Structure formats: structure tokens, C-alpha cells
Amino acid sequence: MTSKAKQARNLIEGKPALIVIDIQKSTFIDDSEVRSIDNMPGYKDRMIAARDLVDAAHDNDIPVIFIQEVHRPDLIDFGRELDGDEDVHCLEGDPRTEVAKEEMGFRPGDYVIPKRRYSAFFGTDFEILLRGLKADTLILCGGLTDVCVHYTFVDGHQSDYFCRVVEDCVGGSSIQAHEAALRAMEYLQTGAVQSRATVIQAMSAA
Amino acid sequence: MTSKAKQARNLIEGKPALIVIDIQKSTFIDDSEVRSIDNMPGYKDRMIAARDLVDAAHDNDIPVIFIQEVHRPDLIDFGRELDGDEDVHCLEGDPRTEVAKEEMGFRPGDYVIPKRRYSAFFGTDFEILLRGLKADTLILCGGLTDVCVHYTFVDGHQSDYFCRVVEDCVGGSSIQAHEAALRAMEYLQTGAVQSRATVIQAMSAA
Amino acid sequence: MTSKAKQARNLIEGKPALIVIDIQKSTFIDDSEVRSIDNMPGYKDRMIAARDLVDAAHDNDIPVIFIQEVHRPDLIDFGRELDGDEDVHCLEGDPRTEVAKEEMGFRPGDYVIPKRRYSAFFGTDFEILLRGLKADTLILCGGLTDVCVHYTFVDGHQSDYFCRVVEDCVGGSSIQAHEAALRAMEYLQTGAVQSRATVIQAMSAA
Amino acid sequence: MTSKAKQARNLIEGKPALIVIDIQKSTFIDDSEVRSIDNMPGYKDRMIAARDLVDAAHDNDIPVIFIQEVHRPDLIDFGRELDGDEDVHCLEGDPRTEVAKEEMGFRPGDYVIPKRRYSAFFGTDFEILLRGLKADTLILCGGLTDVCVHYTFVDGHQSDYFCRVVEDCVGGSSIQAHEAALRAMEYLQTGAVQSRATVIQAMSAA
Numbered sequence: 001m002t003s004k005a006k007q008a009r010n011l012i013e014g015k016p017a018l019i020v021i022d023i024q025k026s027t028f029i030d031d032s033e034v035r036s037i038d039n040m041p042g043y044k045d046r047m048i049a050a051r052d053l054v055d056a057a058h059d060n061d062i063p064v065i066f067i068q069e070v071h072r073p074d075l076i077d078f079g080r081e082l083d084g085d086e087d088v089h090c091l092e093g094d095p096r097t098e099v100a101k102e103e104m105g106f107r108p109g110d111y112v113i114p115k116r117r118y119s120a121f122f123g124t125d126f127e128i129l130l131r132g133l134k135a136d137t138l139i140l141c142g143g144l145t146d147v148c149v150h151y152t153f154v155d156g157h158q159s160d161y162f163c164r165v166v167e168d169c170v171g172g173s174s175i176q177a178h179e180a181a182l183r184a185m186e187y188l189q190t191g192a193v194q195s196r197a198t199v200i201q202a203m204s205a206a
Numbered sequence: 207m208t209s210k211a212k213q214a215r216n217l218i219e220g221k222p223a224l225i226v227i228d229i230q231k232s233t234f235i236d237d238s239e240v241r242s243i244d245n246m247p248g249y250k251d252r253m254i255a256a257r258d259l260v261d262a263a264h265d266n267d268i269p270v271i272f273i274q275e276v277h278r279p280d281l282i283d284f285g286r287e288l289d290g291d292e293d294v295h296c297l298e299g300d301p302r303t304e305v306a307k308e309e310m311g312f313r314p315g316d317y318v319i320p321k322r323r324y325s326a327f328f329g330t331d332f333e334i335l336l337r338g339l340k341a342d343t344l345i346l347c348g349g350l351t352d353v354c355v356h357y358t359f360v361d362g363h364q365s366d367y368f369c370r371v372v373e374d375c376v377g378g379s380s381i382q383a384h385e386a387a388l389r390a391m392e393y394l395q396t397g398a399v400q401s402r403a404t405v406i407q408a409m410s411a412a
Numbered sequence: 413m414t415s416k417a418k419q420a421r422n423l424i425e426g427k428p429a430l431i432v433i434d435i436q437k438s439t440f441i442d443d444s445e446v447r448s449i450d451n452m453p454g455y456k457d458r459m460i461a462a463r464d465l466v467d468a469a470h471d472n473d474i475p476v477i478f479i480q481e482v483h484r485p486d487l488i489d490f491g492r493e494l495d496g497d498e499d500v501h502c503l504e505g506d507p508r509t510e511v512a513k514e515e516m517g518f519r520p521g522d523y524v525i526p527k528r529r530y531s532a533f534f535g536t537d538f539e540i541l542l543r544g545l546k547a548d549t550l551i552l553c554g555g556l557t558d559v560c561v562h563y564t565f566v567d568g569h570q571s572d573y574f575c576r577v578v579e580d581c582v583g584g585s586s587i588q589a590h591e592a593a594l595r596a597m598e599y600l601q602t603g604a605v606q607s608r609a610t611v612i613q614a615m616s617a618a
Numbered sequence: 619m620t621s622k623a624k625q626a627r628n629l630i631e632g633k634p635a636l637i638v639i640d641i642q643k644s645t646f647i648d649d650s651e652v653r654s655i656d657n658m659p660g661y662k663d664r665m666i667a668a669r670d671l672v673d674a675a676h677d678n679d680i681p682v683i684f685i686q687e688v689h690r691p692d693l694i695d696f697g698r699e700l701d702g703d704e705d706v707h708c709l710e711g712d713p714r715t716e717v718a719k720e721e722m723g724f725r726p727g728d729y730v731i732p733k734r735r736y737s738a739f740f741g742t743d744f745e746i747l748l749r750g751l752k753a754d755t756l757i758l759c760g761g762l763t764d765v766c767v768h769y770t771f772v773d774g775h776q777s778d779y780f781c782r783v784v785e786d787c788v789g790g791s792s793i794q795a796h797e798a799a800l801r802a803m804e805y806l807q808t809g810a811v812q813s814r815a816t817v818i819q820a821m822s823a824a
Contacts, residue, residue, distance in 0.1 A: 006288045006289075006293065007288075009289055072729070072747075074727070076747065076750040076751065077743065077746050077747055077750050078750075079363075079364065079365075079366040079746065079749070079750065080363050080364075080366055080367070080368065080369075080394070080395060082212045082213075083212075083215055083368070083394075083395045083396060084392070084393050084394045084395045084396050084398075085393045085394075085396070087212065109692070111690070115743075116743045116746050117364040117746070118360070118364060119360075119364065122364050123742065123743040123744075123745065123746045124741065124742075124743070125695065125733075125734045125741040125742070126741075127741065128695050128697065128734050128735070128741045129690075129694065129695055131571075131572050131697070132572075132694035132695050132696075132697065133694060146390060146393070147393075150390075151357075151360050151364075154324070154325075154357050154360070157285075157286050158285065158286075158323040158324060158325065158328050158357075159285075159543075160285040160286055160543050160544075161286070162286065162289070163286075173393065176386075176389075177386070177389065177390065177393070180382075180383070180386030180387075180389075180390070181386075181390075183382075183383065183386075184352060184356075184383065184386070184387075186290070187290055187291045187352075187353075187379065187383070188286070188289070188290045188291075189286060189289045189290045190289060190290050190291070192290075278523070278541075280521070282541065282544035282545060283537065283540050283541055283544050284544075285540065285543070285544065315486070317484070321537075322537045322540050323540070329536065329537040329538075329539065329540045330535065330536075330537070331489065331527075331528045331535040331536070332535075333535065334489050334491065334528050334529070334535045335484075335488065335489055337491070337777075337778050338488035338489050338490075338491065338778075339488060365749075366749050366750075418700045418701075418705065419700075421701055491775075491776065491777075491778040492775050492776075492778055492779070492780065492781075492806070492807060494624045494625075495624075495627055495780070495806075495807045495808060496804070496805055496806045496807045496808050496810075497805045497806075497808070499624065529776040530772070530776060531772075531776065534776050558802060558805075559805075562802075563769075563772050563776075566736070566737075566769050566772070569697075569698050570697065570698075570735040570736060570737065570740050570769075571697075572697040572698055573698070574698065574701070575698075585805065588798075588801075589798070589801065589802065589805070592794075592795070592798030592799075592801075592802070593798075593802075595794075595795065595798075596764060596768075596795065596798070596799075598702070599702050599703045599764070599765075599791065599795070600698070600701075600702045600703075601698060601701045601702045602701060602702050602703070604702075
């Protein structure tokens with residue numbers, strides 16, 4: 001059933017911003033088999049692929065916002081984050097916590113937003129920045145698909161943003177969780193799940 | 207890997223509250239085959255089962271909070287909710303939008319919180335109420351497992367509440383989505399997914 | 413000193429909305445000398461004057477949003493509101509708590525937002541509504557100038573809205589507090605404090 | 619009138635935290651007569667006096683949280699802050715924007731929270747930190763009394779914290795505005811306005 005209240009949407013509605021979620025040094029410098037947070041196979045390659053989105057955003061004057069998970073070293077701000085599958089992670093001062101600026105082609109003029117929770121909206125100035133930029137469409141990449149990406153999408157959705165997720169530039173805690181999260185986001189906004197190629201094309205056309 | 211920062215949790219930590227999410231009249235009076243929001247098979251029976259939790263909460267002086275999805279009739283507050291799988295739903299003044307008070311055994315002293323978005327925390331006085339009640343553990347039932355239940359869980363989790371979801375008293379948009387959401391919640395807090403029988407037992411012991 | 417970053421503003425920037433704060437029946441039906449919340453002399457007349465703004469908004473198709481302070485009868489949601497000068501007030505179910513719809517010329521299509529705290533933004537769906545309306549400028553009237561009006565102004569200001577307060581259609585807990593709050597709002601946005609006549613004229617021109 | 623719902627409060631209820639608001643290097647290194655933000659006479663001495671509170675907090679193992687106003691150098695996040703009396707201020711990278719750590723006796727283990735708006739709660743992780751610390755009473759010092767201190771107090775008040783302001787360790791944009799803000803805070807919580815001597819004594823006794 002489709003009522004008249006529903007309408008088709010473009011991949012980019014209004015003004016876009018690229019949101020790069022938690023692509024941090026640990027992905028590139030930590031090869032330990034046991035990690036504080038599980039990653040699906042091919043995770044690192046998916047983060048490397050996100051670099052193409054950053055380059056395309058730069059080429060088309062689309063703002064790029066890097067979200068960085070970071071916790072205070074005395075663990076005071078972990079809340080319930082250690083009650084589940086994740087162990088202590090992303091401590092301030094640990095080199096693995098740094099945004100992967102070189103790998104991602106970070107440029108002056110790009111933004112960094114540290115966060116303590118999964119959603120980039122929670123306890124941060126993300127929304128202040130989005131309002132300043134007058135952004136309408138959030139294009140999400142990074143990880144984890146089923147945690148920080150999914151829950152940032154949800155808050156963006158609830159705050160009236162058009163949200164898109166680039167399926168080959170996000171990675172989950174497992175393939176199953178990754179795919180379920182993509183389906184959940186597509187449920188919220190039809191056409192939310194897009195490929196890198198299509199998004200880059202839309203960025204050029206914007 | 208388990209660091210010393212992690213610790214086992216009881217089903218009920220501190221003071222509990224039962225959160226009944228979006229169990230509204232439509233589930234009981236609307237038998238149309240095409241619905242504005244899809245439900246998995248057995249959905250209605252799962253909502254009926256939630257009544258046992260309400261009764262147990264009443265018996266044990268545990269606060270009961272009914273969350274009610276409701277939208278303004280001029281559709282002004284739908285935001286992006288019509289950009290996805292859902293159609294116009296839960297309009298104010300429609301009898302199907304009413305909380306299923308009779309079916310759920312609603313009593314004076316129970317609370318009702320209307321909401322416009324998926325998370326019960328978003329744009330509501332839910333957190334004001336939880337603080338007044340000094341609640342620590344949120345026990346969730348109702349629907350949809352993969353939308354309002356999941357996203358209320360996430361916001362509760364991010365706000366430092368212990369969150370539990372009663373797996374046989376929640377229902378999803380599909381079985382697949384229901385199960386994926388349960389796994390996502392269990393990822394966030396180990397032991398989050400519990401059965402009705404176990405929760406009722408814990409309520410009695412609390 | 414004025415840097416280039418500063419710029420002059422119109423009384424109405426973009427799309428306006430009229431925000432009528434806490435004009436409730438108690439002002440019109442409660443003549444007790446000892447009140448749960450103090451009011452400055454002439455308070456009632458100032459609320460009556462706000463009716464002209466409502467009429468002008470209706471005449472010019474400007475959305476009207478009535479904010480209503482209301483607390484749950486078991487006092488669970490008062491938070492710290494009884495730690496200061498105010499006593500128990502605005503209980504749900506008390507006829508004095510109702511929005512003064514007749515006195516204010518409430519029409520179908522106007523909005524009502526109940527709130528538990530001073531700011532209309534805190535624990536409410538006010539911002540969801542403002543986004544739906546695409547409002548840019550908030551025109552405030554009602555009471556108390558130094559409490560709910562002031563703190564709604566501040567949150568609107570912090571959320572990037574252009575905020576105006578109609579000085580002869582707001583009333584404070586005392587004349588001194590009323591005037592101090594007007595100065596504080598003018599500090600935040602130059603030209604924020606306006607008279608009823610000027611605002612009505614700007615509404616017609618909008 | 620005092621109903622039974624009202625009760626007397628201690629200066630420190632539960633667990634305290636000291637909140638040092640916007641005491642930044644500019645107060646100590648900027649002697650220009652024309653400032654981007656006006657200060658009342660004696661402002662600097664009041665900030666120096668706040669050092670005693672920091673020392674007392676350290677002596678009594680009370681957490682100390684430094685709030686730092688800081689804006690992105692491209693001015694993207696100023697919102698409406700340049701629409702009023704204030705000019706461009708507190709840019710990231712400007713030495714005057716740094717927290718006055720030496721002057722205030724900052725120690726490892728103290729916290730820093732950058733903010734973009736007046737209230738320390740708005741768009742920050744302040745509440746995440748307060749929850750982690752299990753803080754109940756917020757003791758405020760710094761500046762401006764009538765802007766960042768006042769509006770942080772209000773949000774703390776609305777979030778159920780006991781709030782105190784140390785009258786000889788805060789400074790306003792003018793004496794008049796300073797005094798009006800103190801009265802407004804005392805209106806919200808009786809006994810909120812306290813002297814440095816009394817607060818230090820209470821810290822020792824806590």
C-alpha cells in the first residue's frame with residue numbers, strides 16, 4: 001500500500017555531507033588475532049574503499065566529517081559498553097585510537113567529531129555542525145555497520161535527515177550482522193543502501 | 207577476551223521498570239490483510255503474552271510505562287518515517303492508535319508516554335520519568351522488535367540503563383528482522399535477551 | 413566592535429511560528445492571593461494582550477504552538493522544581509492546568525505541546541514539530557518571562573532559531589525579574605525584544 | 619506557601635562535582651580594552667578566587683570538570699552567537715582559548731569538556747561524564763554568571779541535579795546582569811547561591 005503521503009527520493013536530497021565513522025588507526029596497525037571488537041572478514045578492505053568516497057567528496061566540495069570513537073583513559077565514560085561483546089577500546093592517547101587521516105586522505109577543512117557512544121549524535125556537537133553546514137543528506141561509511149553506522153543512521157533518520165549507507169564501504173562485527181543492519185536501514189528509508197560507484201556518480205552530479 | 211573492566215550482571219540490576227512499547231488497539235481490532243506496518247506471524251499472540259509481564263509487574267510493585275506511537279493528524283511530524291517501508295500510521299484520534307489498556311490490564315498509576323519517533327527517548331519525557339522513578343533496569347516488551355524496541359534499547363543502553371528484552375513478548379516486522387534485532391541487543395548487553403518465564407521469576411525475587 | 417561575521421537581522425527571518433507559553437486557565441480562574449507561583453502586577457492583562465498575537469498569526473497563516481506546563485498527579489516528574497520558589501503546580505486533571513483555549517482564540521490546526529520542565533524544548537516533541545513546520549523564527553509570548561519564556565528562548569537560540577520575545581505580552585515572577593530576563597534575551601540576539609504592535613505589523617508583511 | 623512536597627536541602631546532596639566554566643587563558647593574557655565579550659569590573663579576580671575551589675576539591679577527592687568554550691576556526695558552529703552582544707570568540711588554535719590550567723591548578727585526573735554553546739550540557743559529553751561519576755550536586759564557578767553559568771545551571775536543574783553557584787567565584791557581563799542571574803538561580807533552587815568560604819567548608823565535611 002502506498003498512500004499519497006509517500007514520495008520517491010533522490011540519492012542526494014538537498015545538501016549532502018559525507019560521514020566517515022570510526023575509521024581509526026587500529027584497523028591499519030593492529031594485526032592481533034584477538035581484538036577488543038570483532039570485525040567481519042574483509043573489514044580492512046572495506047575501510048580502504050571508503051577512501052574513494054572521501055576523494056570524491058573533496059573533488060565536489062562536499063563536507064567530510066570524521067567521527068572518532070574515543071574513551072577517557074580512566075574508563076569513566078564507558079557506561080554499559082563493557083556489558084556486552086565489546087571489551088575496553090579506543091582509549092584517548094592510544095595511537096590506535098587516532099583517526100586514520102593519512103589512509104583516508106584527510107584534508108584541512110575536514111571535520112573531526114569525537115564521540116563516547118555508538119551514535120555520532122549522542123553527546124557530541126555533530127548536530128550543531130550539521131546545522132551549520134545546512135546538510136540535508138548524510139552519506140555514511142565506516143564501521144561497524146551493525147553498531148555505530150546503524151545507530152547513527154537511526155538518529156539521523158529520527159532527526160529528519162535523508163540517510164544513505166554505502167554498502168561496500170562499511171563493515172560489520174560479522175557478515176550476518178552487517179547484512180541485517182543494511183536491511184534495517186533500507187527498511188527505514190527506501191534506497192538508503194547504495195554502492196560506492198553510484199554514490200560517487202551522484203556526488204559528481206550534485 | 208575479558209578484561210577486568212567487564213563484570214557479570216543480574217537480570218535486574220537496581221530498580222526495574224517494565225516498558226510496554228506500542229501495544230495499541232490496532233493489533234486487536236484491525237484484521238486487514240494489508241497493514242500500514244508489516245508484522246511477523248504470531249505477532250498478536252506475542253502482544254497478548256506481554257500481559258503476563260504487566261500482571262507480574264503489578265504484583266511486585268514494579269512501575270509500568272506504556273509507550274504509545276501517535277502522530278498528529280495533519281502528518282506534520284512524520285519526518286522521514288514515510289520514506290521507507292511504513293505507511294501513514296498511528297494517527298491521533300484514530301481508535302486503533304489508543305493504548306490497548308483493557309487487553310494489557312492497564313491500571314491507574316501506570317504511565318503513558320506518547321512518542322512521534324521510534325525510540326521512546328526521542329522527543330518525549332521518558333527520561334524525566336525514569337529519573338523520577340530512579341529506574342536502573344528497563345525490561346522491554348511490545349513491538350516492533352526490530353524498530354521501536356531495538357532503538358529504545360539502544361538509547362537506554364547509551365544512557366547507561368541496564369536493558370532487557372523479553373523474546374517471547376516482542377514481535378518484529380518479519381521473523382528474520384526480529385531475530386537479527388535480538389542478536390543486536392544481546393551484542394550490546396550480554397544476557398539482554400530473556401524469556402517471559404525467567405523475567406517473571408526475577409520480578410518476584412526483586 | 414563589530415566583525416564582518418555579524419550581520420543585521422529582520423524581525424522575522426525565514427518562516428515564523430508563534431509560541432504561546434504556559435497561558436493556562438489558572439490565570440483566568442484562580443484569584444487566590446497566595447499562588448503556587450508568583451506573578452508580577454498586571455500579569456493577567458499581559459496574557460490577555462497575547463490574544464492579539466494569536467489572532468494576527470491566524471490571519472497571516474503563521475503556525476501557532478501552545479506550550480502547556482503539566483505534571484503527573486503523583487508528582488513523580490517534578491525533579492528539582494520544588495526545591496526553589498515554586499510550589500506544586502499544573503497538575504494533570506486540574507481544570508486550572510488546561511490551556512486557555514477560549515481566552516486565546518485557539519483554533520483547530522493550532523498545536524499543543526505539554527511539557528514537564530521550563531524549556532519547551534526539554535523532554536518534548538517541540539523540535540520535531542518545528543522541523544516539520546520548517547520554522548526559522550520563534551516569536552515568544554506568555555509566561556513567566558524569567559523562567560519558561562527565557563529558558564525556551566535560550567534553547568531556541570542554542571538550536572539556531574531566530575528568537576523574538578514580545579515584551580508587552582509576557583509577564584514575570586516580579587517586575588525586576590521580568591526586566592532582567594528581557595535584557596538577557598536582548599544580549600543573546602540584538603532586536604529580540606519587540607512590542608506587540610511591531611510584531612503584528614511584521615506578521616502582516618511576512 | 620510550602621506544601622509537604624517541599625523539603626530543605628543540604629549544600630551538598632549526594633556526590634558533588636566542581637564545574638569550572640570557561641576560565642580560559644584570555645582572562646589572563648588579553649588586556650585589550652575592547653573585548654569580544656564584555657566582563658564586569660573585578661572579573662579576573664573572581665576567576666583567580668575560583669582557584670581556591672579547585673584546590674579544595676582536589677584536597678577532598680571531589681571530581682573537577684573544566685568546561686571550555688571553543689569554536690571551529692571556519693566559524694561554522696557559531697549558530698546565532700554572533701546575532702547579539704558577543705563577537706567572534708574562543709577560536710580553536712588561539713592560545714587565549716586554552717583552559718587556564720596553570721592558573722587554576724589543573725591536575726591529571728581532572729576533566730576537560732569542550733563546548734560550542736553556552737550550556738555545558740548542549741552538544742557535549744558532559745552528561746555522560748556526570749553519569750559515570752554518579753554526581754548529584756554540581757558546584758558551579760567561572761563565567762559569565764549571566765550566560766554560560768546561568769544556562770548550565772538551568773540545564774542541570776532541569777536534569778534533576780542539585781545546583782550551586784559560588785557567588786564570589788563567578789563573574790558576569792555586567793554587575794547588573796551578574797546579580798540578576800544569581801537571583802534567577804536562587805529562584806530555581808533555594809540556597810543555590812553560596813560563598814566560597816561556605817562551599818569549601820562543605821567540601822571538607824562531605
